[in-house]
Amino acid sequence: MSQVPLERKVLSENDRIAGQVRGRFAQDGVLCLNLISSPGSGKTTLLESTLEAFSANERVAVLTGDIQTENDAARLRRFGFPVRQITTGGTCHLDARMVERALAEWSPGAFDLLFIENVGNLVCPASYDLGEAAKIVVLSVTEGEDKPLKYPAIFLKSKLLVLSKTDLLPYVPFNIAAAEDNARRINPAIEIVKLSCLTGAGLDSWQQWIAERRRGLKARAELVT
Amino acid sequence: MHELGIASSVLREAQQEAQKHPRARLRMVKLRVGEMSGVNPEALHFCFEVLVRDSHLEPLQLEIESCARQQRCPACAHIFRVANYSLACPQCGEAKTEFVSGDELELVSLEMEDYEPGAA
Numbered sequence A: 001m002s003q004v005p006l007e008r009k010v011l012s013e014n015d016r017i018a019g020q021v022r023g024r025f026a027q028d029g030v031l032c033l034n035l036i037s038s039p040g041s042g043k044t045t046l047l048e049s050t051l052e053a054f055s056a057n058e059r060v061a062v063l064t065g066d067i068q069t070e071n072d073a074a075r076l077r078r079f080g081f082p083v084r085q086i087t088t089g090g091t092c093h094l095d096a097r098m099v100e101r102a103l104a105e106w107s108p109g110a111f112d113l114l115f116i117e118n119v120g121n122l123v124c125p126a127s128y129d130l131g132e133a134a135k136i137v138v139l140s141v142t143e144g145e146d147k148p149l150k151y152p153a154i155f156l157k158s159k160l161l162v163l164s165k166t167d168l169l170p171y172v173p174f175n176i177a178a179a180e181d182n183a184r185r186i187n188p189a190i191e192i193v194k195l196s197c198l199t200g201a202g203l204d205s206w207q208q209w210i211a212e213r214r215r216g217l218k219a220r221a222e223l224v225t
Numbered sequence B: 001m002h003e004l005g006i007a008s009s010v011l012r013e014a015q016q017e018a019q020k021h022p023r024a025r026l027r028m029v030k031l032r033v034g035e036m037s038g039v040n041p042e043a044l045h046f047c048f049e050v051l052v053r054d055s056h057l058e059p060l061q062l063e064i065e066s067c068a069r070q071q072r073c074p075a076c077a078h079i080f081r082v083a084n085y086s087l088a089c090p091q092c093g094e095a096k097t098e099f100v101s102g103d104e105l106e107l108v109s110l111e112m113e114d115y116e117p118g119a120a
Helices: A012-028 A043-053 A071-077 A096-104 A152-157 A166-171 A176-186 A203-224 B003-018 B041-052
Strands: A002-009 A031-037 A060-066 A083-087 A113-117 A134-140 A158-164 A191-194 B024-034 B061-067 B070-072 B079-081 B098-101 B105-114
Touching: A002 A012, A002 B003, A012 A031, A012 A096, A012 B003, A031 A043, A031 A203, A043 A060, A043 A071, A043 A113, A043 A158, A043 A203, A060 A071, A060 A096, A071 A083, A083 A096, A134 A152, A152 A158, A152 A176, A158 A176, A176 A191, A191 A203, B003 B024, B003 B041, B003 B105, B024 B041, B041 B061
Parallel strands: A031 A113, A031 A134, A060 A083, A060 A113, A134 A158, A158 A191, B024 B061
Antiparallel strands: A002 B105, B024 B105, B070 B079, B070 B098
16 A cells, blocks of 8 residues: 645635736736625625616626526626526536636726626525635624524635625614624634625625725736736 | 546645655555535545545545644734634634635645555
């Protein structure tokens, strides 16, 4: 019997492709944000509110992942920005190859802000790097405030937590302070934005968070050139 | 539930490596899985067995080394295992500690058995 040492990541092939995608984003000056949540937490609604607020000359695009149907893409196309649906046909997450394929159909420089709406799932998308600048986890107040403790991987890997549907707080027994505390117990550095797409409360903080990231990207690009 | 995809990635990587050793047969794959990886070792074992069963890979085994989350204290350099979600340093009490490990999903090694192709 002999031992063959390997010492490499199981998903090294995915990570290799994600690295190429990230390289392309860096070259084209694209900020890519990967939105992850359980089904029904409001990712698509958040993107609708986000796209609605952008002026038509903004260069924004969306890749939206689902197991089946083009429904989300149809909802998001109404705002006039380029949107592509990735239907995984059963797979519970997007991987870097799916993103690479979808991107190949777009010409370089078509956008400088790309939202990826992952398949609704709080577990599997955490394992797959898509080449994004940041993972963003969305948690709605109709879910449990202990979700960060139950699904720690995604809260550990996300830069931002969006607590959505805050308009429902008067009607549901959701302790928002406990939810924030639980998220920080897993990831002390996680940033948190609370918002309601129905009333618009907190959307400004979300837009500001994105704007800051875009400015940071631009400043870094100018530093390099 | 993406353990089936992970298991098939493991098998693909292991088989690719095994091809470099024509005079040996793959017997065991060793993995390292962190508790913060989002991968359930039990489900991974199950999926691995399903993929291997009745295939030419049988009786290939999977061994998983589970890893706890570890943090490092920037104040006193103490490295500790996290229990009960408490990230504060147990040695000096520093509240802000740094993530060290616990999100591993790694191929550690393969165990190969000598094998003569063509021999009975």
